[in-house]
Amino acid sequence: MSISRRLASGGLIDRSKPINFTFDGKTYGGYAGDTLASALLANDTMLVGRSFKYHRPRGIFSAGPEEPNALVTLRSGARAEPNTKATTVELFDGLDASSQNCWPSPNFDLRAVHQLAGPLLNAGFYYKTFMWPAAFWEKFYEPAIRASAGLGALSGLDDPDTYEKSHAFCDLLVIGAGPAGLAAALAAGRAGARVIVAEEDFVLGGRLLSDTAQIDGVTAASWAALAEAELGTLPNVRILKRTAVFGAYDGEYGAIERVSDHLPVPPPFMPRQRLWKIVAKQCVLAAGAQERPLVFPGNDRPGIMLASALRTYANRFGVVPGQRVAIFTTSDDGWRSAFELQKAGAEIAVVVDARTDVSPEVRKLAGNAPQFLGAHVSDTSGYRRLTNITITDSAGQTRSVAVDTLGVSAGWSPSIGIATHLGGKGSWSEEKSAFLCSDTPPGMQIAGAAAAQWSLADALEHGALAGAKAASHVGLGLQAQKPILASDEASCNNPVWLFAGSRRKAFVDLQNDVTATDVALAAQEGFRSVEQLKRYTTLGMATDQGKTSNVNGLAILAGEIKKTIAETGATRARPPHVPVAIGAFAGLHSGKHFKPVRLTASHAASAAAGATFVEAGQWMRAQWFNAPGETDWLTSVTREVKAVRSSVGICDVSTLGKIALCGSDVGTFLDRVYINTFSTLPVGKVRYGVMLREDGFVMDDGTTARLSADHYVMTTTTVNAGKVMQHLEYCHQVLWPELDVQMVSVTEQWAQVAVAGPQSRELLQVLLGDAFDISNEVFPYLACAEFRVGNIPLRLFRVSFSGELAYEIAAPAGYGEALFNALMQAGKALGVTPYGTEALSVMRIEKGHVAGSELNGQTVACDLGLGRMMSVKKDYIGRTMAAREALIDPDRPTLVGLRPVDRSQRLRNGSLLFARGVTPAPDNNAGFITSTAFSPGNNHWIGLGLLARGPERHGEIIRAWDPVRSGDLELEVVDPVFVDAEGARLRA
């Protein structure tokens, strides 16, 4: 059993609730309120992983989301979460975590051999080598690099947990519930504003949890608890704990709530995480600041930590991670950490400050500990744990001090990332030694340490003011604030960016193993922009997003290129401000629930009849119906086609877009959107129409029926239903608002079934009885009618996609299933056969009708043999552009029928067409096959294709070349209509 570093008392952990967890297979104990990091430190486990490139031993470095070192894989199996920061994981009973990027263990890692090659593996080394021989890159070098890439591993298993999204609207979003955030929320909440407080941590308070200062006469942590309690009583305030705001977007903020990450497994119906999209009129960014580390030789050993993290572990978690602690600082704050640590019972071995001028009040904070001013740490030793530091004093004398823990503090960097997401830029403040943001997103104020208001009193005051201002901006009136009295504290940043010393590496980016030498080399090689530096060295690109490295890196760069930090500038912050699980962005929409499913009214009836379904956009359509004994789809489809051609079949065609068009000017309107004329369409008739885009290419086709003088119903293809609706609305609202036209989609209202085949009329007669006369005389080809049977309104259209005598009958969708069943029942004696989209497609190909594969957005009406429909008497959308030289070129590929010379051969869609005997080359490609089908009537495969000068070439033998399927066939060019060319059947 290892030593316990837990203090006997103090901290915000609950010693009455012990928790067991395992790390790298070993069981440890912690308490409720611990993070994984604090619990590990309490168990004297400092070394938790290895660095990315050199596999150097690395320990816990921070106490928050800026952690560069302590990345673990949390949980196992399908729930494994690689690269999880131990410093942010809330401890739960049964937690299981393991170290990463080391084998067999962080204590003994075979890849540590990388360190020997350290001098070679500097910034950008790979750009200069691994080029010879060329083939070796992919075979040898790259696999080796890839094998050592990354830190943790995904399980490769499907994520078993669920995610959800939620929207929220508020007057004020407070990001961060430290002193400034709590003060802002209280001020705005008391004024009556709708406030959302989002705090990444599982406890509100931020730095208050790590401080022993007094506020309003109570301890900082108690004040935070009181503030939380008051906010809880305000119905207009919502507190979101475990919720990190990760981005500012136009008009909204993104936040991620870790709903059940602190539980072993999410309970039923509870998502793992919830993505919040928050629309806030005002925002107070009170995200605090991150302490900057110091760059000096040997600064990466386990035991070297941010000084403020030591303070947090002591005061919040009751853990002092070492026995002898040194502090190395360039700011007053380092001294305060020393003070707090001593107060908690740690032994401070030495305080080293690079500054020569430190106020006596600040120096007092170190108590009796030895102090060195104008000095720095110039070397360290200890492989798996710090054992000694070397101090170079102001006179240049060095001395070694035995310590196991070193707290470093170079002052603080305000956390302004979110403020810059909309394009604002951090600008360097010499006074504050920090990047501040002034051009914030609309409605955002920055308060507290995020605005470099370092002292507790300043943070509370400015936070309250920001909250009050936000409330007044939303019209609630500026209210006087009761001052919050906090104990005073001095604060000052005096940065020194790089300390010389031994030849050991001085790390800038601890996770990506970027050293000060790397930064210098990049500058030497001409990478003088901070963005180029980042890209060349990978500085700041690790999972900590450069939170501990960016400022130091660019300051060192500035020194190298002899510019100021202000001139050098910072890299642009990009969302997400904290890494967010990909699953959370998807919410419910993963796997099968990626998109909604649309079912036709006859779905269940079709399933019962043996249908196999296929996705058609969001719709599920019956593709074919499996009859007993049938084992392959072609048998089923062929049977269905034969049945339709010889007797009667039914097919649900409800998925076609249906648009009701009403008003006195619909005829005129349709004349302008279709290439052919509709104003002359009589009531009770249907006409086929083609519409173009304004650029002259075909947009869609379909039939439009005139049900009454002022009421038409248009059908569109299934896939283009939405697009056509939008187009028609555009034409009406933008181009021709003067027309009396109203339109609305009725796709959902009507279930529509095609009844096709020579016996379709008999079937309908059985179904309708004497309710409606469907004799050829009364109801000829292209007739339409609306009528009622009982209380049920029905629509009947005599249209045909199959080329047979055919109808489409429509009923309100609630009757759709019954209609399908009634048709099956009525046709029983006729042997009615349900058919699916495959048979539908076979019959339209036999008939030479174009569909999706010909209406591909690249064809003009003439290509499809529809040129004669283009009216010359009127304007219509696309007419002018359709007359362009390339669109009327007679060499354009045009619709033809195709059949194999050897009738036993199968045609394949996508084969390219060439004249017989030519060697395929781009210049002689004459077109391609668009559609193919086995034609039961012809008893061989047939196809449609687009062939240059196609109509002139009927009878010619051509070549169909299909190298991706090793196909090469001779085809005969024929008329695209393979069945009933004169159309006698459909008029029967």
Add this chain to the structure above:
Amino acid sequence: MLDLAHISAFAELRSIGDGRGVIARERRGIAIATVMARKGQGAALAAAVKEQFDINLPRGPHGSGSDATSFLGTGPGRWLVTHDAGTPRFVVSLAQQLDGLASVVDQSDGVGLLRLTGPALLDVLAKGVAVDLSAAAFPAGSVAVTQIAHMGVTLWKVDEAPTFHIAVARSMAGSFLHWLEASAGMTGLAAE
């Protein structure tokens, strides 16, 4: 004589989880129509609606009317009219009543209708709707045509309980229920 059975869109609505965070009931047998003002007839239409139904035709996204007949603003010059007093052929007679003033298109079967209420309702709706539905921003009578989980919906608030009515494209009823069950499961979905 052809006699077809009618199936409602939300026949598969069921209870999920423990509790009654959201209480859902399908509204069946409601006549629904899209009413669209004819060119230049907006004022005359409003007058006719006032006269014949004693309803102030809403100009914006609001509903007005009685339990029996409501006019819900769903777009400029466009309303969704619901009628649940069981008058047969309501849509046909509505078209006749508004003849020349508005085009009336039957949508009774195009959507499924749910009545939703319960203490967790607003939190659950927030999981799908990107519109502020708080009492202040969306008082009773408000209408929103919007989307939930990639599905178009029309929802309107009938009282401050709060109770919402929601219309969903019929073909997507199954997917809508999946969203509702997943979103309301934590607090319980009670089907009535």
Add this chain to the structure above:
Amino acid sequence: MRIPCPYCGSRDASEFSYSGDATLTRPAPENTEAMFHYVYLRDNPVGVHREYWYHAAGCHAWLKVTRNVSTHEVIDAVLAHDEAAS
């Protein structure tokens, strides 16, 4: 991005579909050159842009939205129908 739909109120831009420059006017069909410009050429300005947005998942209105394409600030939105008809 939130678009202030004149009918529906403030809505997320994902409810809309976009079709670009709203300063263009469909020319007379016989003017081939003007039609070519209308269909293909765009000012594509930096800064403030007037553009068509269609409230596909809402009220089905086509809007003319004034928006700064450099900052994404939405300045104004009106019904295209009203402008076209006036």
Add this chain to the structure above:
Amino acid sequence: MRYSLMSLLRQTLAGHKGWTPQWRDAAPKAEYDIVIVGGGGHGLATAYYLAKEYGLKNIAVLEKSWIGSGNIGRNTTIIRSNYLLSENISLYELSLKLWEGLEQDFNYNAMVSQRGVLNLYHSDGQRDAYARRGNMMRLNGADSELLDREGVRKLYQFLNFDAARFPIQGGLLQKRGGTVRHDAVAWGYARGASDRGVDVIQNCEVTGIDIVDGRAVGVQTSRGAIKAKKIGLAVAGSSSRVAAMAGMRLPIESHVLQAFVSEGLKPIIPGVITFGAGHFYISQSDKGGLVFGGDIDGYNSYAQRGNLPVVEDVCEGGMALMPAIGRARMLRNWGGLVDMSMDGSPIIDRTHVKGLYLNAGWCYGGFKATPGSGLVFAHLLAKDEPHPAANRLLLDRFRSGHIVDEKGQGAQPNLH
């Protein structure tokens, strides 16, 4: 200095003191034979090939910011030539062939990695379209293989085959496609061009184009006037703005395309995968990050950043295709400005102004085209006539109707 393992070892022993700037940070001269506006991948590649292949020396590349700060610095690093139309395949295949020898050619390891690009299909219609595309690729000298479902499963077992909304039916594989370390391409070309005498000038923004009697004679810049006999524009994202300086309106809109990278992970995705039923594609970098993206945001933008709906849309596609990435965290997300042309294909042509040449309209195909674009644009600038591999990607195609529309979406830039 020539880069090699030997030079690296030598420098290691010398404490890396001898490395020199990879390119000269040149100051502008008063006059050049050719000025390339835009120090991104295309501009730098153009200068490189002008110097190397066409023997021209007096060349400047003007970059308003730092080189590589445009789309070469923020893309998803994919290279491929799997297009449908010969006009595009010929150019992108030329580019792919150049990628294959690029590193040895310019002595810089850009980590060209031909790990295969797989486009999945989920319906018969998509299969047929990919068959046509694969055949067109073969016809134009590119490699392509049409895989069925089992063929895909052999490559990528972890895809969602069993509980998918749009089940995978197969895919079109281009084995020679892959990824490249994008920034290194800019640096390699800059270094190669600089070594051949090209002035690479950073922080030099072009503010005007001087035209006399219909001929371009120079540019005004933030660092003074520069005369030039020929001017090439390679400023994708800003093409309309710069072309407007010469009085041109282009068939182009500027849009934002977002891209994403996850935290570093051990290798899981060997190649590049494109989801055919949503807007999502993914690969994994040599450093371990999952690099993925999807559709453009869809509205005109110069803001270099996008919004949440597209982030969600992309991740929904990812979770539909491979629910195994659900617990991987997105680390960074950025937006690049893309020239969306009216037919979705690029424009490489002379203009109505003599001596002014345009390289624009790359939509989201710009990165993979970098070497090819550089070479054909260099050819155009040097010879004043289009390179045979790009002789139909001309400006007047919109007027004549010879448009090159891969997707058949028409004159609607945000749909390409």
